[in-house]
Amino acid sequence: MRERLKRDLVDLMLIPGLSGHEDRVRRHIAGLLAAEGVESRADRLGNLIATFPGEAGAPSVMVFTHMDQLGFFVRKIEADGMVRVERMGGVPERALASQAVLLCVGEGRDVPGVIANKSHHATSPEEKYVVLKTPELRIDTGHGSKAAVEAAGVRIGTPVVYRPNAVELAGGRIAGTSVDDRAGCAVLVEVARALKARTGGPTVHVVFSVQEEFNLRGAVVAAQVLKPDVAIQIDLMLACDTPDMADRGEMVMGGGPGISLYSFHGRGTLNGVIPHPAAVRLMEETAAAEGLTLQRSAQVGVLTDLSYVQLLGEGVVAVDVGFPCRYTHSSLEICDLGDLEGLTRLLVAALGRIGPGFDLTRGA
Ligand SMILES: [Zn+2]
Numbered sequence: 219m220r221e222r223l224k225r226d227l228v229d230l231m232l233i234p235g236l237s238g239h240e241d242r243v244r245r246h247i248a249g250l251l252a253a254e255g256v257e258s259r260a261d262r263l264g265n266l267i268a269t270f271p272g273e274a275g276a277p278s279v280m281v282f283t284h285m286d287q288l289g290f291f292v293r294k295i296e297a298d299g300m301v302r303v304e305r306m307g308g309v310p311e312r313a314l315a316s317q318a319v320l321l322c323v324g325e326g327r328d329v330p331g332v333i334a335n336k337s338h339h340a341t342s343p344e345e346k347y348v349v350l351k352t353p354e355l356r357i358d359t360g361h362g363s364k365a366a367v368e369a370a371g372v373r374i375g376t377p378v379v380y381r382p383n384a385v386e387l388a389g390g391r392i393a394g395t396s397v398d399d400r401a402g403c404a405v406l407v408e409v410a411r412a413l414k415a416r417t418g419g420p421t422v423h424v425v426f427s428v429q430e431e432f433n434l435r436g437a438v439v440a441a442q443v444l445k446p447d448v449a450i451q452i453d454l455m456l457a458c459d460t461p462d463m464a465d466r467g468e469m470v471m472g473g474g475p476g477i478s479l480y481s482f483h484g485r486g487t488l489n490g491v492i493p494h495p496a497a498v499r500l501m502e503e504t505a506a507a508e509g510l511t512l513q514r515s516a517q518v519g520v521l522t523d524l525s526y527v528q529l530l531g532e533g534v535v536a537v538d539v540g541f542p543c544r545y546t547h548s549s550l551e552i553c554d555l556g557d558l559e560g561l562t563r564l565l566v567a568a569l570g571r572i573g574p575g576f577d578l579t580r581g582a
Contacts, residue, residue, distance in 0.1 A: 423440075
């Protein structure tokens with residue numbers, strides 16, 4: 219399983235898919251599912267959905283993860299050909315100078331570029347520790363004129379992402395672009411393979427959602443139609459085993475999959491999730507039965523699209539699960555293949571435990 223997870227993850231990391239422009243990622247995942255004999259469909263927003271029908275009496279489940287990634291949109295092309303952009307999603311501006319990017323004008327025609335960083339020899343002491351805001355950045359594509367950039371297909375509104383990149387590190391760790399959340403996609407493809415081969419169990423809708431990084435928009439549309447009783451969301455969890463993160467929690471890379479007991483953005487939409495006790499119980503009991511370590515997360519500053527999904531209809535039994543991730547939203551995020559494998563096993567086993575008797579109440 220690990221080799222297949224690695225292959226799927228690396229392939230997915232190398233496909234650009236800014237929010238609202240996930241089509242290439244969706245095509246790739248639909249192809250992976252089709253190769254397993256799993257039919258999938260796309261909805262109007264672009265969510266990719268595969269349904270595995272199950273026992274009529276059991277609660278229905280939606281397991282979802284997002285296909286999109288953060289980045290930029292082209293705002294303006296200067297006369298000298300420098301491309302100016304707007305930020306899309308939680309882009310860390312202090313990690314942008316001198317990054318390689320890809321302007322996505324079409325498969326096979328994408329335009330590489332570099333975020334300009336003023337020549338160091340000419341940088342004054344005052345400038346040295348200043349972070350430029352996204353609107354001040356310039357992307358150099360080498361074209362040298364507005365006309366040449368436009369002739370290459372770049373226009374206002376063109377999606378821009380970190381140049382897709384995947385690096386295999388020691389110890390089963392993968393670094394690169396969009397580990398958030400192509401790692402979740404790779405896990406969910408593996409879960410779909412297991413669902414294809416299962417006998418019995420609940421109806422499961424596997425959803426690869428869109429526009430999560432653009433303020434959590436896609437999954438809620440899928441859930442509105444699918445009306446699941448239980449929603450399980452897969453995304454990164456903050457690894458806290460580097461010195462800069464030590465105060466934030468106890469989650470370690472390679473320590474196994476995680477469950478979130480509390481997430482709250484603390485700004486913007488003020489969204490977050492406090493998971494349903496039935497879903498927490500399910501994950502804890504499954505982990506214990508499978509001999510998996512289940513790491514725990516409670517964080518302000520993070521949130522997922524489950525925030526909206528949990529509130530649909532009469533309310534959905536909801537929980538966030540995930541994998542530890544380092545250096546989130548930078549161009550080189552890191553995850554651990556063992557954690558992805560553990561997360562896959564947790565999900566497959568948890569789904570197998572949801573039967574007609576699964577208790578959707580909050581308990582005594
Ligand atoms: Zn994410």
